[in-house]
Amino acid sequence: MSRPDPAAPAPRERRLHPMSWLFVLLQQLRQFIVPLLALLLFGRGDRNELWSLIGVGALALASLWQYFTYRYTVGEDGLAIRSGLLERSLRVIPFARIHNVALQQNLLHRLFGVAEVRLESAGGARPEAEMRVLKLADALALEALVRRHATAAAEGAAATPAAPLLRLDLGEVLRLGLVSNRGMIVVGAGVAALSQTNPELLPRLIGSFGRRLLGYLDVHRFGPLEYALGGAGLLLLAVALLRLFSVALALLQYHGFRLSEHGRRLTVERGLLARWRTSASRRRIQAWTLREGVLHRVLRRRSLEVDTAVVDRHGGDRGLRELAPIAPPHACDALIEHLLPQARWNALPWRPLPAASGWRLFLPALPVTALVAALAGWRFGAWGLLALAWLPWAAYQARRQAARLAYALNDALIAVREGWWSRHWRFAELDKLQALQLVRGPLDRRCGTATLWLDTAGRGAMAPPLRIRFLPLAEARALYAELSRTLARRPLRW
Structure with missing residues (x-):
């Protein structure tokens, strides 16, 4: 074990980027943006808006305070982070404990040439360190330093140059948007957020639309066939709009996707306006999932995901998860064989x-289909019993699932x-x-x-x-x- 040279200069302390206080302030201002805009646009406000302005001022002071009291030092074996003035803290993070390095850049970050850095450990509910924000060159240098120490510790050698394993061109990103359900997830999250912020708005909109629709149906007196065709048309329209939304989201999130290998570490970069970059050691991968949905099979594609030792209990994209969001089957197989x-x-x-277990896969379809048929029969009479036609398909599907x-x-x-x-x-x-x-x-x-x-x-x-x-x-x-x-x-x- 080598001893530190007493004549060697001590590592110098470093600050965050001079504009880091602004990015911290903007992140904290989200809850105050509505009353602040109202005050700026209309020139007057009530007591709540006045308190909002006072809160904005306090947040600005806190952001400046964080910038002037936050220091970090890059040593031979780890990072030392100092923060606070009245109540000081010193956090030492060995490089061996850092399992994942995540660099995030939104559009404003890219305009200023900075990045937010998160250092993750295995199983941590929170990052070991969040640096908001560093110069992009400093962030990349810190990531390379962590990668070099991890590679040297695992292999006893210097890190090898980055080797690209997978790239997604524009056509693959468009295919990813078609096969994914990100549009439905975002819409569902938006509906949930709207119901929390304004519980009365969503029921009012649904009630108004329902009354107009029922009035239109009562006037025209459609038959069961017209009901079925109209419902199918509305369903197809909703699916098409959600798929288009999913394609737009895929372009924003996965444009320029690149999976590369640096020694024993994997690095993923992606994003159109906001750029996201994360890296993790291959030995931190715990389990693998290879998926092939219906649209995957139509387009002859699959997706490959991994679970890592970094646990994100608050959601989001903290850890390395998708090695191949979409790729041909042979590319996924080659990636697994390589890793x-x-x-x-x-x-x-x-x-x-045993293929005889198919009837157990079929059992959950029975009560659901019976309930749907009962409701449809009550509303449409004998035509509603057509819902029972789903049972033969469910039995066939369960049989095929059991065979696989x-x-x-x-x-x-x-x-x-x-x-x-x-x-x-x-x-x-x-x-x-x-x-x-x-x-x-x-x-x-x-x-x-x-x-x-x-x-x-x-x-x-x-x-x-x-x-x-x-x-x-x-x-x-x-x-x-x-x-x-x-x-x-x-x-x-x-």
């Missing part, structure tokens, strides 16, 4: 599960394959498994089956569970015992 060469992804020994159920296990990886209409593959390295659980519900006890749950350090909010369902009891116990012995022999890597 997990020991897993032999293309030669996994898949073991099918399978799992695979080798000396490095365990994988589960599920779905038919919309498919996914969920897999993890054996060295990343933390816990096993064998569960038997009432139907399992009657059918002589069990479900094996496998737990890792991190799981994405939208990721399917890593589980093997409908295993025959003897096979489930044998698999549980085999994995237990394997986990007992191997150290946990995360």
Whole structure:
């Protein structure tokens, strides 16, 4: 172990960017923007608006205070961050503890040539450090420094030059917008926010639209066929508008997407107006998800996502999640083979599960279809019973899903394959498994089956569970015992 040279100069303390107080202030001003605009536009305000101005002044002083009291020092083995004047704090963050470095730039950041830096650790509910904001060159240098220390610690060598693994051109980004549901998610979030800020507005709008629609329908006296055609037309229009909105969001969020490899670290860059850049060590990846929805299959595309040890409990894009938002199947397979060469992804020994379990996948469709048919029959009479025509399709879909159920296990990886209409593959390295659980519900006890749950350090909010369902009891116990012995022999890597 090398000792510090007493003659070497001490690392100098550094400040944030001189305009950092402005970005902190703008971020805190969101809740005050409406009364402030009202006061500026109309020239007068009530007591609440006066208090809002006082709050704005206090926030401005707090932002300036943070700039003048925030210092950070880059040492040989980590960062030291000082903050506060009356109540001072010193936080030392070793480079070995930093698992993810995220750089974010909105449009204003890009105009000023600055970036917001977040340093993440495994399982942390909050970042180890948030630097708002640094010069872009300083932010990139800090990211490179963390990457270089992580690479040297893991491999005993200097970091290798960045190697691009995947790029998305404009056509791929447009395909991503078509297959994603981001438009529906954003609209749903907007409706939820509107209902919280003004609970009366949304019911009033829905009630007004409903009264006009019912009045129009009563005047024209449409029959059941016209009702069906009109409803289908409105549904198609809504789907088309949401897909166009999803395409616009995909262009904003994923334009210029680039996945690159720096030694043992993966880095993702993306964004049109706002740029987002994050990096994480490959060994922090806990589990993988390969998806193939209906539109994916039409366009012959898949998506590849990962769960990392960095947990985001507040939502957002803190950790590395999407390695391939959309790509051809062979590109996804090549990416898995490159990052997990020991897993032999293309030669996994898949073991099918009993196809007779299809009726259990069909069971949830029965009460839902019966309820919809009852409501439709009450409103439209005998025509409403046509909803029962969904049952044969649900039975066929459940049968096909059961035929595709399978799992695979080798000396490095365990994988589960599920779905038919919309498919996914969920897999993890054996060295990343933390816990096993064998569960038997009432139907399992009657059918002589069990479900094996496998737990890792991190799981994405939208990721399917890593589980093997409908295993025959003897096979489930044998698999549980085999994995237990394997986990007992191997150290946990995360």
